[in-house]
Amino acid sequence: MTEFLKIDGGEIAYDVTGEGPLVVMVPGMGITRNTYRFLAPALAAAGYRVATMDLRGHGESSLGWDSYPRTDTADDIVALIEHLGGPAVVVGHSFAGGSATIAAARRPELVTAIVEIGPFTRAQKPDLGGLLRNAHHRRGMTRLMSAGLLRSVGLWKSYLDYAYPGVKPADWAGYLAALEKDLRRPGRMAVVSTMGFAAPTDAGAHLGGIRCPALVVMGTRDPDWADPRAEADGIVAGMPAGLGKVVMIEGAGHYPHAQYPDEVAAAMLAFLGERARG
Template sequence: MPFLTSRDGTSLFYNDWGTGEPVVLLGTAMMSSRMWEFQAPYLAAHGLRCVTYDRRGCGRSDQPWDGYGYDTLADDLAALLDHLDLTDTALVGYAVGGGEAVRYLARHGTDRVSRLVLAGSTTPFMMKAPDHPEGLDPALFESLAEGMVKDRPRWAAELATQFFAGAGGDPDRPALSPELMRWSSELALDCSPRAALEIYRTLFTTDQRAETARIRIPTLIVHGSADTGAPIGLCGEATARLIPGSTFLRYEDAAHGLFATHADRFNADLLAFLTK
């Protein structure tokens, strides 16, 4: 299996499929690159070089104790792009992957990257602060952390309903097949407890408003109106306001997991943006 070694010695697993212009897919907080079940084969089959990798702490990559802040995660991404010598690359950042992509651009520039997709992104800032009263109460993170520590399998299973159906989701009528819901929960558990907690801390507490506002490459923002993991007003719409000239696509009634619930539409929108 293909691996690379990051700047601090962490081994990272990656896949490199297809030929053409490169696109690197950055996933959600706890899921490995297997979450791109619907996107990676599609993009590779439509003339793009599709690269996915397991974030440190997740999937087949090493699970170090530290290194889950955006600086280190962005440096891991830089190591991947350097290792494969990718240029004119599109970054697709999903959820916390959006924060990684934004921090990469702030930290490493645009020499290797030409366009950006932020889907269900947790940018620009989730947490309430004196100058950000609309943000989420820090007590919410503490509640999430408690659930993770106490019974992470149950926490992940219960989260799956909101992840794919939104706040009004009915657990007796899931948005996807029971098998796919169970598979997604298992992917989330294929992440070390330490990584899960610290990645969530990073996405919840990091203020990326200034670095988001400095983005000047073509950017597509995709967000579901029923997203409870990254509320659309706080995240997608706020991100779109900060990035000049960005394109914003609102998926009505879509929750956080639109990569699965709205896979056909998302794939078509991705391909149109990446190949225009």
């Protein structure tokens, strides 16, 4: 059941399932909290209370916010944790991976661990060599940038098709249709564009300030990077020594939690178990 948290400037939509330690899951831009439709039940079944939230201007959250950077999303995450009675593990995908980093660094008493899935957490340097060498990366980035520049739902759908290489979820057609309906509402693609061109410098500046364990989950075929493993390793290298760990999901693109939810759930539960024992 959808609930709403009122914050200065608007409302954040969220839902909660399960009982146990709190896990707050945040989607990337251009999608809704339904992206965790496979992963959230698996964590709830394993004994966690799982909250999934929509980003500002996405899904059932309101439009009309003054700004949409990762730092504001981090503030929304913190507000939800406080509202639900944290602390919490924060799971952030793509854009929200950077927000998870900021929340952990700024409010360490509320964030016990972070899981970043396909995260944009570091400022990206132009990689012309990577674009030339890696056709999968080149085509994916062309679709992604074009969707943002033109605020085109059709181009965003084209990017999503490319960002799910190989296997797609069994409910793919229905999922995509519902997402298209949501994004065609007035103002939604403008928010996606704004977020898409927000450089993750605010998140990168906080990498060295986290104090909790961190797991970076990356698909081996993620088209957003010429070398997904190198990007994941670079994120961990920016964290204090010994806190970060990388898990690569073979064959997955930018949405490993939806393509291979069993593998991602297993990696997350192992990580959380290690944290509890440690």
